[in-house]
Amino acid sequence: MSHSTTPPFPPQAAVQAARRLYNLNVRTADPLPGEQDANFRLTTESGAVYILKIAPPTADEAVLDMENRALEHLAAHAPALPCPRLRRTRRGEGIVPLAAPTGAPRPARLFTALPGEPLAHRQPHPPALLEEIGYRLGQLDNALATFTHPAMRRPLQWDLQHAPQTIARHRPALADPARRELVDTFLHLYQTAAVPLLPYLRQSVIHNDGNDYNILVQNGANGQPVVSGLVDFGDMVYTHTVNEVAIAAAYAALDKSDPIAAAAHVVRGYHLARPLTAEEQSVLFPLLCMRLCVSVSISARRRREQPGNPYLTISEKPAWATLERLAAIPPAFAADAFRYACLMPSCRRPDAAPLSGASPLPELSPDEIVARRRRHIGPALSIAYRRPLKIVRGFMQYLFDETGRAYLDAVNNVPHVGHCHPRVVAAAQQQMARLNTNTRYLHDLLVHYAERLCATLPEPLRVCFFVCTGSEANELALRLARTHTGRRDVLVLEHAYHGNTSSLIELSPYKFDGPGGMGAPPHVHKTLLPDTYRGPYRADDPHAARQYARHAQDLLRRLEREGRGIAAFFAESLPGCAGQIVLPDGYLREMY
Numbered sequence: 001m002s003h004s005t006t007p008p009f010p011p012q013a014a015v016q017a018a019r020r021l022y023n024l025n026v027r028t029a030d031p032l033p034g035e036q037d038a039n040f041r042l043t044t045e046s047g048a049v050y051i052l053k054i055a056p057p058t059a060d061e062a063v064l065d066m067e068n069r070a071l072e073h074l075a076a077h078a079p080a081l082p083c084p085r086l087r088r089t090r091r092g093e094g095i096v097p098l099a100a101p102t103g104a105p106r107p108a109r110l111f112t113a114l115p116g117e118p119l120a121h122r123q124p125h126p127p128a129l130l131e132e133i134g135y136r137l138g139q140l141d142n143a144l145a146t147f148t149h150p151a152m153r154r155p156l157q158w159d160l161q162h163a164p165q166t167i168a169r170h171r172p173a174l175a176d177p178a179r180r181e182l183v184d185t186f187l188h189l190y191q192t193a194a195v196p197l198l199p200y201l202r203q204s205v206i207h208n209d210g211n212d213y214n215i216l217v218q219n220g221a222n223g224q225p226v227v228s229g230l231v232d233f234g235d236m237v238y239t240h241t242v243n244e245v246a247i248a249a250a251y252a253a254l255d256k257s258d259p260i261a262a263a264a265h266v267v268r269g270y271h272l273a274r275p276l277t278a279e280e281q282s283v284l285f286p287l288l289c290m291r292l293c294v295s296v297s298i299s300a301r302r303r304r305e306q307p308g309n310p311y312l313t314i315s316e317k318p319a320w321a322t323l324e325r326l327a328a329i330p331p332a333f334a335a336d337a338f339r340y341a342c343l344m345p346s347c348r349r350p351d352a353a354p355l356s357g358a359s360p361l362p363e364l365s366p367d368e369i370v371a372r373r374r375r376h377i378g379p380a381l382s383i384a385y386r387r388p389l390k391i392v393r394g395f396m397q398y399l400f401d402e403t404g405r406a407y408l409d410a411v412n413n414v415p416h417v418g419h420c421h422p423r424v425v426a427a428a429q430q431q432m433a434r435l436n437t438n439t440r441y442l443h444d445l446l447v448h449y450a451e452r453l454c455a456t457l458p459e460p461l462r463v464c465f466f467v468c469t470g471s472e473a474n475e476l477a478l479r480l481a482r483t484h485t486g487r488r489d490v491l492v493l494e495h496a497y498h499g500n501t502s503s504l505i506e507l508s509p510y511k512f513d514g515p516g517g518m519g520a521p522p523h524v525h526k527t528l529l530p531d532t533y534r535g536p537y538r539a540d541d542p543h544a545a546r547q548y549a550r551h552a553q554d555l556l557r558r559l560e561r562e563g564r565g566i567a568a569f570f571a572e573s574l575p576g577c578a579g580q581i582v583l584p585d586g587y588l589r590e591m592y
């Protein structure tokens, strides 16, 4: 299908040109869809198949020459890659002017056709196929690394290094404010996560358009789909090499229930053929999103200008849907998924780069860390798991080990707001950079914060003391209670843990009844843990809370008789070491 701004080219003229210029006896000439070119699929009398590409009269011949030369370069340097081969005319020309019935002569070129159908027409996309796509593109970029051409530094709106400018140009065509906001979110991500790393990215000439219509697939020997063609080199440009894999990964993500997993397969394949640097791995996610943003922005503009040409907006719907999905994914999670894809054992290389942002000190293996801990760190600090985990970073509800593998963190210690929430990190960084001192001075934030906290509490609990740790908080509570009552004894729940100071260890059965513990000191009294799952009163007992409280009351009465009233009852709101116990309804009311 020809571009509506250039006049159609009749198939008969294509047949005649093939005979005259290429000495081919063409049986059929079928028009193919194309963005700019008038393309024909030519089948000769002998069954050979070619693609005749007729560019618009305005096409830049230097760019067409670059495409031709790149394909010849690939034929020489990567002959196994399934790329089209340029067929020169009888007189050896790569480009010939074809006189169209109307309008100016148009530059034409002939290529061998490749078997298979576009990836876009094929479902599902098994991981092995996505990996092979990445691998083939990695091989392609290896071969193109030594390719240069005078036209390679051309300005191109599909070149991701100009994405912000391209999007800004087409942004007015995005009518829906929600969609504009979505694009702006990804632009912000690109500016903050990719732009600072751009100077460190490798550059080379790349295909630059591994979309699902430019990758052909067919069934392999085992019936599984394999890559049978990498076509349409019309968007080639000299740019950041990593754009190649980001673009292919973006199209692999379309229409997938897990877009990051699909993209990661492409990344992994590419990395196997052409190892990505740590910086390249880090920018993949923002670049992938940028490609989809560029695509939807250009589509929106074209839909306005040429409402009748469906080829021009073919990826628009799935691209928006994918962008909406990607917006819900924490970028750090995607980055780690891609890093993990590159570091998976089968492709892990001894020179594999550590996670960027890691310490400048030499990286230690988990075994080395254990050995060095033994030498210099007290053995009472225990290590969890038979095969200890080396955790190198956290993000929201996830922890990541040194290979980039993500763990859903349901343990940590007491993760109140998850890990490294950007707003929490930013607030702490800001304050650390401004002031970190004592409450003996006046400061606005101290009262603002106290007021906000107190607003969430009932009277008479609307008083704050600021401390740094849970142990300090409990120490202070203990001191307040003892001062107020003039008593020393404390009531605690079985298995409780209240902190790491000496007086709190004395209040913690988890410690004093545990290994190395010496039992409850005389001033500490344990009462029954109100566990409605394993305890004597279960969840089906409507009076369970009162029954457990009764045990405590009996104990308190006995203590009173002995003349030793208690200063305080300490209880975790969700007894943790005891087994994450949810207290029965009304228990605390009965107790206090």
Ligand SMILES: Cc1ncc(COP(=O)(O)O)c(C=O)c1O
Binding pocket: 413, 414, 468, 469, 470, 471, 472, 474, 497, 498, 499, 500, 572, 576
């Ligand atoms: C229930 C409970 N209380 C008190 C503490 C002591 O807090 P910190 O370690 O901040 O001193 C902890 C710590 O894990 C805890 O789980």
